[in-house]
Amino acid sequence: MAGKKEEAxxxxxxxxxxxxxxxxxxxxxxxxxxxxEDLNYVLIPHGVIVxxxxxxxxxxxxxxxxxxxxxxxxxKGGYKFCADLVEHLKNISRNSDTFISMKVDFIxxxxxxxxxxxxxxxxxxxxxxxxxxxxxxxxxxxxxxxxRTMKSLLDKIEKYKPNMIKVASLxxxxxxxxxxxxxxxxxxxxxxxxxxGYALDYNEYFRDLNHICVISEQGKAKYRV
Amino acid sequence: MANRSPSIxxxxxxxxxxxxxxxxxxxxAQDLEKVFIPHGLIMxxxxxxxxxxxxxMGxxxxxxxxxxKGAYKFFSDLLNAMETLNRxxxxxxxxxxxxIRVSSYCNDQSTGSVRVLGxxxxxxxxxxxxxxxxxxxxxxRTMQxxxxxxxxxGPRMVRVASLxxxxxxxxxxxxxxxxxxxxxxxxxxGYAFDYNDYFRDLSHVCTLRxxxxxxxxxxxxxx
Numbered sequence: 001m002a003g004k005k006e007e008a009x010x011x012x013x014x015x016x017x018x019x020x021x022x023x024x025x026x027x028x029x030x031x032x033x034x035x036x037e038d039l040n041y042v043l044i045p046h047g048v049i050v051x052x053x054x055x056x057x058x059x060x061x062x063x064x065x066x067x068x069x070x071x072x073x074x075x076k077g078g079y080k081f082c083a084d085l086v087e088h089l090k091n092i093s094r095n096s097d098t099f100i101s102m103k104v105d106f107i108x109x110x111x112x113x114x115x116x117x118x119x120x121x122x123x124x125x126x127x128x129x130x131x132x133x134x135x136x137x138x139x140x141x142x143x144x145x146x147x148r149t150m151k152s153l154l155d156k157i158e159k160y161k162p163n164m165i166k167v168a169s170l171x172x173x174x175x176x177x178x179x180x181x182x183x184x185x186x187x188x189x190x191x192x193x194x195x196x197g198y199a200l201d202y203n204e205y206f207r208d209l210n211h212i213c214v215i216s217e218q219g220k221a222k223y224r225v
Numbered sequence: 226m227a228n229r230s231p232s233i234x235x236x237x238x239x240x241x242x243x244x245x246x247x248x249x250x251x252x253x254a255q256d257l258e259k260v261f262i263p264h265g266l267i268m269x270x271x272x273x274x275x276x277x278x279x280x281x282m283g284x285x286x287x288x289x290x291x292x293x294k295g296a297y298k299f300f301s302d303l304l305n306a307m308e309t310l311n312r313x314x315x316x317x318x319x320x321x322x323x324x325i326r327v328s329s330y331c332n333d334q335s336t337g338s339v340r341v342l343g344x345x346x347x348x349x350x351x352x353x354x355x356x357x358x359x360x361x362x363x364x365x366r367t368m369q370x371x372x373x374x375x376x377x378x379g380p381r382m383v384r385v386a387s388l389x390x391x392x393x394x395x396x397x398x399x400x401x402x403x404x405x406x407x408x409x410x411x412x413x414x415g416y417a418f419d420y421n422d423y424f425r426d427l428s429h430v431c432t433l434r435x436x437x438x439x440x441x442x443x444x445x446x447x448x
Binding site: 030031032033034035075076079080083090093094097099101102103104105106108125199204205207208209210 | 248250251252293294297298301304305307308309311312313314315316317318319320321322323324326349422423425426428
């Protein structure tokens with residue numbers, strides 16, 4: 001079943017960022033001027049994200065790199081993580097003796113408004129999902145919060161009878177509401193903050209920021225719907 | 226319509242590069258003919274396209290619309306390049322993204338009809354500078370179908386960036402505003418150009434041998 005691991009490398013929690021982590025001052029990095037004052041600090045710099053993804057790709061290949069992989073990218077927040085992850089998976093495949101066929105498909109889930117999780121969810125888009133039958137599916141998501149979205153998605157995907165489903169999430173939030181869903185692959189475990197950047201948005205803004213940052217109150221007010 | 230930026234023109238007689246001069250996944254070695262456009266050259270060209278796009282469209286909110294699934298890789302690299310420029314400039318505007326699905330190829334024939342499938346909230350395009358990002362313009366049929374749909378929602382301006390443009394007699398005459406490379410009418414794979422979902426993991430754009438087409442062919446679907 002998706003969500004379990006036979007072998008805990010790093011306890012399966014990924015890079016753990018503690019609640020006391022102060023992050024980095026924005027002035028130590030470059031970021032788009034149009035977000036000046038909309039952000040508090042940098043939580044995870046872009047380069048660290050990419051380095052961590054390189055390792056996740058290696059872990060994934062070690063686990064499921066013996067057979068064809070069907071990558072399901074959850075748009076829109078998952079798009080950069082998916083692009084960088086797939087790039088690294090391809091690099092490993094290219095430089096190894098075994099060829100792994102990887103297909104990527106894109107689905108969209110509707111569940112967020114402003115910064116509150118709404119609870120109800122639908123899958124939009126994607127090719128005919130019945131093609132997942134018998135395949136090894138890798139779901140690529142940007143962030144797991146309560147875990148409700150992922151559980152709901154897994155239930156729906158399982159109905160198409162894939163051979164196996166693995167979930168890779170770049171971020172997992174430590175939240176008291178977490179119903180203990182753990183992805184198979186986690187980039188970073190972070191405090192329960194509303195984060196933006198690296199394709200994660202606040203009402204469609206901040207996707208064009210390359211570091212993962214914490215939004216400021218000013219930013220929330222400015223871009224509120 | 227803006228002045229079209231120049232493109233790198235690859236001639237009909239272009240010999241391409243020998244496969245042995247580059248790193249190619251072993252299993253594709255017998256299927257490919259030549260390396261046509263090396264990956265690094267694609268990246269260098271994208272860097273310049275990003276600058277051209279921002280010079281033309283910057284200063285207002287840009288919505289970059291990715292035409293799935295083919296343009297995903299080019300979209301990702303182009304957006305990265307645009308964001309890098311934005312980070313390092315004094316004036317920049319937010320870039321938003323959206324994704325739209327269009328299908329028209331099966332095997333190597335443009336099946337003649339274009340389907341635009343749902344997902345994007347196109348009403349959010351009103352008043353914005355819209356950049357449609359496409360991987361290849363061949364007959365031009367996809368753009369012909371897509372542009373009116375986008376225009377309907379009242380964008381401030383619409384531009385199209387395509388990595389490749391084919392010189393082909395089947396062209397309906399459409400040329401994108403920004404184009405990476407203008408190529409002869411050969412079937413290419415690699416850098417996200419697939420042949421029935423194969424070759425997406427090849428980083429260089431290459432030409433395909435005739436024999437490979439049968440190997441990876443699907444029966445042509447009746448629509």
